[in-house]
Amino acid sequence: MKHALIAAVLSLAATPTFAQLPAPLKSDVTTRVNGMYPWLDTIYKDLHAHPEIAFQEVRTAGKLAAEMRKLGFEVTEKVGKTGIVAVLKNGAGPTVLVRTEMDGLPMEEKTGLPYASRAKAVSNGSESFVTHSCGHDIHMSSWLGAARTLVEMKAKWKGTLVFIAQPAEEIVSGAKAMLDDGLFKRFPKPDYAFALHSWPLAHGTVGFNNGPVSSNSDSIEIVFKGRGGHGSAPDKSLDPITIAARFVVDVQTVVSREKDPKEFGVVTIGAINGGTVGNIIPDSVQVRGTIRSYSPDVRAKLLEGVRRVANASAAMAGAPAPDVQLVSGGAAIVNSEALVSKTEAVFKDAFGAANAQRMPAMTASEDFSLFVNEGIPSMFFFTGVYDPKAVLDAEREGGKPIAFNHSPFYAPVPEPSIKTAAQAMSLAVLNVLGR
């Protein structure tokens, strides 16, 4: 206990005090990002029109790799299938990681934009349209913008940049693929890591928070086993439909009666498959769902509760134990408090306090958490992409709703959204590099 206390005091004493980013550096970033905007706009519209789905980002990766080489980065391709790692060493100083994702989604774009995607791809044997409806094209463009800004300002900082372009974020697999391929063994391990995500906020604004900013995600797959028979003779069979129905209702009491009501936690059953017609009792019913949470304790409680209610629902009917599979789909991203406070000061200074605000965690899940969980102080923040008037109108009762990420109508306004994102990322990185 004593030792822990001493260690805590020591680590407090060792916490570096961060100097404020000098004003000329800030205006330098703004001037450079504004100056290179036509380049970013062209890249954005090209990426938007040519999206690729998870682990098929070959054209995208090739394009990013070529641009990063032109900027002077040492680029390694095919890290974690289609991922790329671009390293730039510039003297002794901290190593900073900046992540972008590259994948689009298998869905049709309905924005009607002149540069809308008509691309198609085959996934799991079936062909579908592909769209950048999560804004990963905004992230890639601002990632390039930040890289170029930092290269142009090379004389003003010291350290190592590790810019990574990750595949397959949408299927929560790309970060793992890169780590399994030796990301932090073959390349310098970062002291800090940053990633940003476009969000339906007003453009020109950034949002962030301490602690959890995305959720733990676990999927549910349960097969309730019964004994099929004639619908007129339930006594001669064992009905898995009633067992599944009871489970779907009762499992919600794990959320409402067992979890701390102040903590976030969701259990959703999104699919029930069983039976063919009304007069046959089927042999089995499959139930699928998702579990979301922020804290590890809530996560453990929900997982245990779902399993217990599934077993109990079957036991109540005298049925065999169900086949319960709870598969982890990703951990929550937990931002570093020290890094967020330090970056918050710079964001408020650069964009104005009203345009750089704390926001609640998102209930979605993100595999940037895998990099954070390697013990790297990290910050995941959000940048706005919509006209502030449209955002205000959407908040008004009866106002026109704006399309959220993953909507076929998701249509970020490129300028100034990309500028703000590139500026914010450049400032966040400059702020932790040596000088």
Ligand SMILES: [Zn+2]
């Ligand atoms: Zn997404």
Ligand SMILES: [Zn+2]
């Ligand atoms: Zn995304």
